[in-house]
Amino acid sequence: MKRFLAYWVTVFAAMCANAAHAQMKATAQNVPEIPYESVRNFLRLPANLYLGEAIGVATNSKGHVFVYTRSANTRLFEFDQNGKYVREVGEGLYGFEFAHSVRVDPEDNIWVVDEGANLVIKFNPEGRVVMVLGHRPEVVAGAIATAAGPTTPAEKYTFSRPTDVAWDPQGNIFVSDGYGNNRVVKYDKNGRFLKQVGSEKAGREPGQFNLPHAIAADGKGNVYVSDRGNNRTQVFDNDLIFKTSYENVGTAWTVCISPGPHQYLFTSNSNPNGNPPGSWDITGEIYKMELDGTILGRFGHASKQFGGFQVVHMMDCRNPNEIIVAEIESWRVQKLMLKPPQTKISYAK
Amino acid sequence: MKLYLLNLLASMLLSGITVAAQSTPEIRFDSEPGLLKFPDNIHLGEAAGVATDSKGNIFVYTRTGHPTISIGTSRAFAHGGSRLFEFDRNGKFSREIGQGLYGFLVAQQVRVDPQDNIWIVDQMSNMVIKFDPSGQVQMLLGRKAEAERIPGLPLNRPPGAPGGGGGEGPAAPRGLPGAGAQSDIFQRPTDVAWDAAGNIYVADGYGNARVAKFDKDGKFVKSWGSKGDAQSQFNTVHGIAIDAQGNVYVADSGNKRIQIFDRDGNFKTYILNVGSPSAICITRGEHQYLYSSNSNPPEDIDADGEIYKLELTGQVVGKFGRAGKAPTEFGTVNAIDCRNENELYVGEIGNWRVQKVTLHP
Numbered sequence: 253m254k255r256f257l258a259y260w261v262t263v264f265a266a267m268c269a270n271a272a273h274a275q276m277k278a279t280a281q282n283v284p285e286i287p288y289e290s291v292r293n294f295l296r297l298p299a300n301l302y303l304g305e306a307i308g309v310a311t312n313s314k315g316h317v318f319v320y321t322r323s324a325n326t327r328l329f330e331f332d333q334n335g336k337y338v339r340e341v342g343e344g345l346y347g348f349e350f351a352h353s354v355r356v357d358p359e360d361n362i363w364v365v366d367e368g369a370n371l372v373i374k375f376n377p378e379g380r381v382v383m384v385l386g387h388r389p390e391v392v393a394g395a396i397a398t399a400a401g402p403t404t405p406a407e408k409y410t411f412s413r414p415t416d417v418a419w420d421p422q423g424n425i426f427v428s429d430g431y432g433n434n435r436v437v438k439y440d441k442n443g444r445f446l447k448q449v450g451s452e453k454a455g456r457e458p459g460q461f462n463l464p465h466a467i468a469a470d471g472k473g474n475v476y477v478s479d480r481g482n483n484r485t486q487v488f489d490n491d492l493i494f495k496t497s498y499e500n501v502g503t504a505w506t507v508c509i510s511p512g513p514h515q516y517l518f519t520s521n522s523n524p525n526g527n528p529p530g531s532w533d534i535t536g537e538i539y540k541m542e543l544d545g546t547i548l549g550r551f552g553h554a555s556k557q558f559g560g561f562q563v564v565h566m567m568d569c570r571n572p573n574e575i576i577v578a579e580i581e582s583w584r585v586q587k588l589m590l591k592p593p594q595t596k597i598s599y600a601k
Numbered sequence: 602m603k604l605y606l607l608n609l610l611a612s613m614l615l616s617g618i619t620v621a622a623q624s625t626p627e628i629r630f631d632s633e634p635g636l637l638k639f640p641d642n643i644h645l646g647e648a649a650g651v652a653t654d655s656k657g658n659i660f661v662y663t664r665t666g667h668p669t670i671s672i673g674t675s676r677a678f679a680h681g682g683s684r685l686f687e688f689d690r691n692g693k694f695s696r697e698i699g700q701g702l703y704g705f706l707v708a709q710q711v712r713v714d715p716q717d718n719i720w721i722v723d724q725m726s727n728m729v730i731k732f733d734p735s736g737q738v739q740m741l742l743g744r745k746a747e748a749e750r751i752p753g754l755p756l757n758r759p760p761g762a763p764g765g766g767g768g769e770g771p772a773a774p775r776g777l778p779g780a781g782a783q784s785d786i787f788q789r790p791t792d793v794a795w796d797a798a799g800n801i802y803v804a805d806g807y808g809n810a811r812v813a814k815f816d817k818d819g820k821f822v823k824s825w826g827s828k829g830d831a832q833s834q835f836n837t838v839h840g841i842a843i844d845a846q847g848n849v850y851v852a853d854s855g856n857k858r859i860q861i862f863d864r865d866g867n868f869k870t871y872i873l874n875v876g877s878p879s880a881i882c883i884t885r886g887e888h889q890y891l892y893s894s895n896s897n898p899p900e901d902i903d904a905d906g907e908i909y910k911l912e913l914t915g916q917v918v919g920k921f922g923r924a925g926k927a928p929t930e931f932g933t934v935n936a937i938d939c940r941n942e943n944e945l946y947v948g949e950i951g952n953w954r955v956q957k958v959t960l961h962p
Contacts, residue, residue, distance in 0.1 A: 343641075391679075
């Protein structure tokens, strides 16, 4: 009997895992459409360089654009504010294996999250490594440590396919971790473990995750987590105590919070990888929200064409009216100039 | 009952050691974590090995770049992943040595001998490689496996197994676990040292549990040790150093001790109260000291991390540092250079950096 039960628990868990990849139509109604234009030929690469999957994108205070891409090797490129290629950062780096996120902190340090090496790497603005969180499993020990799925209890300083990084105003570091674990970890600015929410196990309760895929913090130090498999954005206070959850804007693939006195939250209901039939009708759009979850508008749609989106993986919203999006399946980065919403704001919560 | 008494005795002993460690004097120090200056397109990975030559030049053997497996016929081949860099005494980049070398897979250690030859130990190619001061390969111990099994290698594969570190060379004779072959087939070796006559001693290592001795021409002399916690047994031979009298100090990290042997491998004594010795170094000159790092595991910076300074008798002079990521903290120290007694170079696995540490005793 026990074995029978265990079997069905396993089957159920597998079904849940599948559900993690199912896309959800947003339930919010009457959301104003925000018109936008995508800038033509925004990023210009030298003739011998190509973007692969555009996984991470971020800007620094000068407007320089950093793109973390799965090319033949995973690489990090820097462009100026006009999209002109500047340089490669971290060429040949030991920690560049399989890109997942790039973010720039308030001091213009560049942080990447690599899910193939299980590392969060901090570069100073000059592009030199100044801190490493996590440990890349040694190649002599085999590839076991990055196996999919939660297997061992989450450790303080070891990630399992981490996804993203954020900071509060004090410089504390928050890491969403990730595909293997299902938790968010808080470290102090020197990388010392403080606490975590969630665990190695996936779950649906508040404070549990099913693939925490992106993370951002606001000016008060609240933490917003794209809980992709649960189709929601969970909000925590600075001590990672659960506050609330936004569940009406589809699948939360990625999140961005704009700086400044009035902050906005952007979340993407990205179309699913593989583009199954009907998926373009219910996914692909990005939402602009107040931090309290009030929806202000939506923009974009799934499409292979320029101006549309192919699985938005990351957004930069340093300027809330100029959103830079990185797409997995079109290998491109677009800069979107947002215009005022066409209809009156409706409160769809 | 007997067992109970033994346990009690053991725990008393252990607690006694802890107390001793806590009362160890702290040595004041400061550090320069940004000493080494790299060209724009070169980045340090895990700083596995660091050593200086007689002119003060600094050598770093690092796990950097991409360890790559390529598919050949029915076999998979391992390439690259580690590089050897040289800097001048001010940290200015001088050159790369052994660029693209066949045996550079997973850096483990670099040491410079009294003639300024540069020796590296590679944990995955299972090779010890000697470069002359100009950077030319002079001598090789061990052989890189022709091919690799995918995924990964079991940690304790049988000696000489195909795809294993011993490559597809001759199979090892049966013997005690970890004793290895009476030859230069290594299993994840960790370190190298020389006595005054130029005999070579290889710490071997993670896979085997032995010390292998070669003459100055690289001819195998003998090896000693096997896996275990008895006298002359080892549990991860992680480092080796030799004093002016030719005594061999072996960092037996899994057994939390440094075992001391004469040059023929006869056990003399051991040092116990320094945590898990990971990187060790013996200073030069009239009065020699021993440094030993109780390195934290890479997955935990809230434990250990301190470095001990000892008399060769084992008496602790003092300790300094702790695990962490900030400057003056240590992240899994894997190498210590102590050519100058109070000016150390420390290579860190966890923090991808070399710190120049100046002690103020």
